[in-house]
Amino acid sequence: MVGTPATPASKIQRTPSSTPGGSKVREEKILVTVRIRPLSRKEQALYDLIAWDCPDDHTIVFKNPNQERPATAYTFDQVFDPTCSTQRVYEEGAKNVALSALMGINATIFVYGQTSSGKTFTMRGITENAVKDIYEHIKNTQEREFILKISALEIYNETVIDLLNRESGPLRLLDDPEEPLWKIVEETIKDSQHLRHLIGICEAQRQVGETALNDKSSRSHQIIRLTIESTLRENSGRVKSFLASLNLVDLAGSERASQTNAGGTRLKEGSHINRSLLTLTTVIRKLSGGKRSGHIPYRDSKLTRILQHSLGGNARTAIICTMSPALSHVEQTKNTLSFATSAKEVTNNAQVNMVVSDKNLVKHLQKEVARLEAELRSPEPSASCLKTLLMEKNLKIEEMEREMKELKRQRDIAQSQLEQERKAHKEQKVQRNQCGPSSQVARCLSFPVEDEPCKDKHTPETRQRNVVGRQAMIRQSTTSTDPSMLVHEIRKLEQLQRQLGEEANRALEVLHKEVASHRMGSQATTETLAKMLSEIKDMQVVNSVPEEIVIGDKANLKEEITRLNSQESTIASLERKLDMFRNL
Numbered sequence: 371m372v373g374t375p376a377t378p379a380s381k382i383q384r385t386p387s388s389t390p391g392g393s394k395v396r397e398e399k400i401l402v403t404v405r406i407r408p409l410s411r412k413e414q415a416l417y418d419l420i421a422w423d424c425p426d427d428h429t430i431v432f433k434n435p436n437q438e439r440p441a442t443a444y445t446f447d448q449v450f451d452p453t454c455s456t457q458r459v460y461e462e463g464a465k466n467v468a469l470s471a472l473m474g475i476n477a478t479i480f481v482y483g484q485t486s487s488g489k490t491f492t493m494r495g496i497t498e499n500a501v502k503d504i505y506e507h508i509k510n511t512q513e514r515e516f517i518l519k520i521s522a523l524e525i526y527n528e529t530v531i532d533l534l535n536r537e538s539g540p541l542r543l544l545d546d547p548e549e550p551l552w553k554i555v556e557e558t559i560k561d562s563q564h565l566r567h568l569i570g571i572c573e574a575q576r577q578v579g580e581t582a583l584n585d586k587s588s589r590s591h592q593i594i595r596l597t598i599e600s601t602l603r604e605n606s607g608r609v610k611s612f613l614a615s616l617n618l619v620d621l622a623g624s625e626r627a628s629q630t631n632a633g634g635t636r637l638k639e640g641s642h643i644n645r646s647l648l649t650l651t652t653v654i655r656k657l658s659g660g661k662r663s664g665h666i667p668y669r670d671s672k673l674t675r676i677l678q679h680s681l682g683g684n685a686r687t688a689i690i691c692t693m694s695p696a697l698s699h700v701e702q703t704k705n706t707l708s709f710a711t712s713a714k715e716v717t718n719n720a721q722v723n724m725v726v727s728d729k730n731l732v733k734h735l736q737k738e739v740a741r742l743e744a745e746l747r748s749p750e751p752s753a754s755c756l757k758t759l760l761m762e763k764n765l766k767i768e769e770m771e772r773e774m775k776e777l778k779r780q781r782d783i784a785q786s787q788l789e790q791e792r793k794a795h796k797e798q799k800v801q802r803n804q805c806g807p808s809s810q811v812a813r814c815l816s817f818p819v820e821d822e823p824c825k826d827k828h829t830p831e832t833r834q835r836n837v838v839g840r841q842a843m844i845r846q847s848t849t850s851t852d853p854s855m856l857v858h859e860i861r862k863l864e865q866l867q868r869q870l871g872e873e874a875n876r877a878l879e880v881l882h883k884e885v886a887s888h889r890m891g892s893q894a895t896t897e898t899l900a901k902m903l904s905e906i907k908d909m910q911v912v913n914s915v916p917e918e919i920v921i922g923d924k925a926n927l928k929e930e931i932t933r934l935n936s937q938e939s940t941i942a943s944l945e946r947k948l949d950m951f952r953n954l
């Protein structure tokens with residue numbers, strides 16, 4: 371490094387080793403480098419001479435062949451001689467500025483020079499390397515989510531064309547400060563492969579115009595804009611995102627601007643005058659003279675309007691000036707170096723662009739709305755709906771189990787009462803059996819089991835068996851947990867009771883006849899018999915119940931159990947009365 375006085379000390383801060391960050395405004399001069407290409411075949415064929423020398427990495431000197439005057443030296447941030455690779459030009463002349471866009475700082479890389487000086491060649495290499503590094507950075511920054519978008523345009527004769535949508539025709543710049551300058555197609559990039567593919571489309575589109583109009587590429591400007599937004603993945607509530615754009619600008623040939631004086635005031639009319647390039651030169655010269663507060667004619671051209679922030683505004687800017695080393699181009703090259711010298715005095719005020727939003731909350735709400743909408747559209751019950759139904763069902767089952775327990779408890783009480791009554795009844799029977807009724811009465815008092823006819827059961831053993839069977843049946847019915855079973859058993863008991871009543875009737879009639887035939891009856895006995903007969907009839911009326919019992923209705927079931935209890939006692943009392951008769 372040559373410590374020439376022309377190298378400003380402020381430039382040393384320009385390529386920070388650490389990543390830029392924070393929202394502080396940083397004053398920084400435009401990074402200006404010069405790249406000298408090798409002599410072209412054409413130049414070599416014409417035995418052109420190399421007119422420039424590079425004593426060090428920052429200086430370029432015009433080799434005065436006549437040695438009449440001292441060589442003029444130009445100093446820049448970096449001077450790349452013809453042997454330098456594009457990789458090195460990128461590393462030292464563009465990388466830091468370009469990658470600032472990953473941290474929310476707008477960045478612009480220009481290539482400036484005369485036609486055939488190597489602008490497009492250099493910009494291709496810069497773009498390729500930048501894409502590689504951007505995706506390398508994304509890969510190594512897993513904690514952040516990146517969204518990349520691309521748009522591209524061409525300015526030719528002050529007409530702006532969307533390179534990703536050429537068919538849409540010339541774009542109209544909008545004047546609303548709240549809106550973007552134009553309505554342009556912005557493609558969201560999937561990956562590095564996709565980005566390279568889209569850049570290829572832009573290049574192809576530019577070449578389409580070139581073949582249609584001779585020498586168009588030297589008169590048009592191409593801008594590829596990458597918009598990079600990044601957000602921390604782990605975030606709750608308010609989200610801070612970095613948002614910045616990287617402009618890659620391949621300018622028209624600088625010879626188009628050389629037909630004016632240094633101040634850009636004497637403009638020649640005609641198609642060869644490139645308004646955008648001229649205005650760019652004027653803007654740079656004014657800014658380099660420290661006239662930031664004065665009028666800067668950004669609005670005089672489309673290019674300066676579009677890139678206003680990159681020229682003395684909120685952006686980091688790098689300009690790579692390309693030049694031919696040939697003596698035949700010395701005048702054009704001097705113009706380029708003069709422009710470059712002005713450019714290096716321009717100060718920008720770059721800052722981190724932070725977008726603060728309740729993004730996560732918005733995302734969450736959007737998801738919720740989408741889910742509810744889908745639920746409304748779908749005729750099928752959703753999973754959450756089914757879950758609620760299942761919970762309700764479970765609660766119902768629990769409630770039913772509790773009620774069932776209570777019913778069982780009541781049934782057990784009824785059963786034990788029944789057992790007690792049975793016991794008492796049996797004891798009475800044992801006493802009665804010492805003096806039994808006539809065989810005819812006994813025959814009529816035998817209980818049929820299930821549906822078997824009465825006449826088949828004659829013996830006392832059978833009768834005893836039937837009584838045991840009935841008890842077992844009652845026990846079974848009361849221990850059963852099935853409500854329909856209980857009702858069924860109650861019905862059987864009723865049937866038995868009816869039969870009992872009928873048998874009692876028949877037994878009374880037989881007794882009546884026996885008493886009458888043996889002339890053993892007295893007035894008192896006849897009255898007693900008549901009273902008993904009417905009592906039995908009353909009982910039958912009282913005990914008849916409605917046929918319809920709603921199975922499964924728990925309230926009805928409880929009533930039935932209670933009724934069953936009372937019927938059992940009625941049966942017992944009936945049997946007791948009959949036994950009394952037997953004892954007459």
Ligand code: ADP
Pocket residue numbers: 406407408410483484485486487488489490491492588692
């Ligand atoms: P411009 O875009 O400025 O008009 P180009 O980039 O088209 O110029 O370059 C003109 C020619 O010079 C192209 O054939 C290109 O390949 C070649 N060229 C430019 N720069 C270099 C370089 N640094 N090394 C080798 N060839 C170069």
Ligand code: MG
Pocket residue numbers: 489490491587588
């Ligand atoms: Mg070109």
